[in-house]
């Protein structure tokens with residue numbers, strides 16, 4: 200469903216992604232791990248379509264379509280979702296209004312009838328329960344005054360409502376205490392399905408205790424240096440990233 | 451008995467001597483009145499013909515679903531008064547006082563001992579105002595619904611209006627001044643409101659300037675606040691080709707507080723100027739001021755917020771902010787907070803920003819499926835709306851939101867966004 204080939208991207212002329220290859224099949228969960236500054240968020244942002252990143256080479260195809268040619272909202276309609284590492288606060292824009300606009304824009308795009316207010320509220324309440332999000336948060340401004348953990352929970356709640364076919368979770372685990380992590384991971388697990396693929400960007404292998412990945416990749420210096428199964432994450436936890444770099448340098 | 455005719459002449463002479471303000475004066479640096487003169491000529495001074503408006507015309511312009519005592523002015527003359535007033539509230543038209551009660555008329559026009567009010571355009575208003583509303587509220591009376599003043603400007607000419615709001619001790623009122631227009635003829639509205647708040651009085655004051663795009667608007671609100679009184683003002687500038695609002699509040703006795711919130715949204719070639727001044731003349735007064743501007747097209751906005759902390763005003767607590775959003779690179783804003791402090795022990799903060807929509811927020815909304823245009827509208831709306839959240843009556847806020855939104859490119863979708 201997602202095929203990234205030889206992706207190079209720069210910001211302000213600075214090369215950050217230096218040839219990423221990544222293929223994800225429907226239903227798969229891929230973990231991307233790597234040191235700070237290695238380009239994980241950049242990759243996430245480029246997939247979601249953020250301005251300011253110049254793709255200098257390579258391609259991304261999603262369900263056979265050229266993702267890089269699409270606007271961020273078109274990507275959302277096509278089923279891409281990004282849970283942000285740092286979700287922004289948008290005072291004055293109501294959480295539920297945002298989601299309703301998003302869901303209905305997508306439904307229009309797919310030729311489906313829009314949900315009316317009643318149907319939508321029903322959907323929203325059900326999904327809020329899934330991530331144990333207090334109903335009071337629904338009517339607040341987007342992330343307005345939310346704690347770090349609440350913001351992350353809100354991201355997963357949005358994912359649940361928008362039902363993407365590809366979800367990128369950019370360090371959704373960081374800043375969560377162990378109880379919150381369990382809830383968020385539980386929510387993500389409930390959203391796993393044979394049609395939905397997930398990219399989990401994380402520093403810590405502890406998230407992988409809760410959400411079992413199919414593949415683990417190491418991203419360092421703008422490249423995927425190594426891919427493996429779940430045991431790779433455990434090894435990274437024990438040995439750090441340098442040995443991967445060295446191994447790659449000698450390959 | 452004051453001789454009204456003589457006083458009028460005196461005011462006119464004072465005006466002739468002072469002349470119209472020019473851009474050489476600091477207070478008028480960014481706003482030239484020359485355009486009014488060149489467009490209107492003699493009509494600057496000539497009262498507009500009385501307009502004939504029927505109920506349907508009025509309803510079409512009025513804020514819907516607003517339960518209020520409604521008073522309607524057309525071209526500067528009272529055409530509909532309010533009835534069924536409660537005890538303690540009087541609403542007298544200035545036109546009646548001018549012929550029937552010189553004493554009160556003189557107070558409404560504030561001739562006495564108030565030389566500064568003779569300056570510039572204010573003197574012209576004193577000389578020319580033919581009508582207005584003098585609201586008197588007896589001590590302790592609290593109104594349970596607003597007084598709604600709808601002003602309709604039509605077929606050219608000038609409307610010089612003088613309103614007075616006198617609130618007795620511990621009384622409470624909500625007054626809405628709404629300036630609307632019906633046609634495309636250029637004309638002038640020149641409206642001055644004088645406010646006196648007795649000790650412990652509360653006034654909620656909403657001012658919406660939403661006149662037709664060729665009109666000129668000069669507005670003024672002077673408030674003097676007694677001990678522990680409270681003024682909550684919302685001033686919104688949407689209409690007119692050129693508009694200027696001078697808002698001056700004197701926190702004249704201990705414990706007085708004011709909240710001044712404002713929004714201006716000039717588009718096209720509109721010029722919209724808000725000058726505010728808060729005088730902390732007494733100790734332990736609180737002022738809060740938040741003004742926001744949304745500027746599109748080739749519009750020009752001006753905000754000047756002066757806060758003066760006078761000697762002896764211990765325990766002053768003042769905060770002011772002004773933020774501007776430029777939707778077009780041809781739009782322009784001159785924004786200046788001005789803090790003048792003559793006393794030590796004060797808490798005062800002010801800040802002023804000019805910017806564009808936040809890229810991070812835009813991207814966030816789009817990743818959730820909002821179109822670029824919709825996301826821009828939504829953020830613009832949220833930016834503007836934040837100064838209206840404290841408005842007291844939902845029908846008024848709703849109306850202002852809709853009118854404001856209709857000025858944005860996707861205005862037609864306003865209803866959907868407002869939910």
Ligand SMILES: Nc1ncnc2c1ncn2[C@@H]1O[C@H](COP(=O)(O)OP(=O)(O)O)[C@@H](O)[C@H]1O
Nearest residue numbers: 210211215234235236237238239240241242251
């Ligand atoms: N908008 C930007 N402007 C300038 N540099 C950036 C920007 N975004 C990322 N970078 C740089 O790109 C590199 C990769 O950053 P990022 O993708 O955030 O890494 P990670 O998420 O793996 O920690 C870092 O050196 C960072 O400073």
Ligand SMILES: [Mg+2]
Nearest residue numbers: 239240284370
């Ligand atoms: Mg990152």
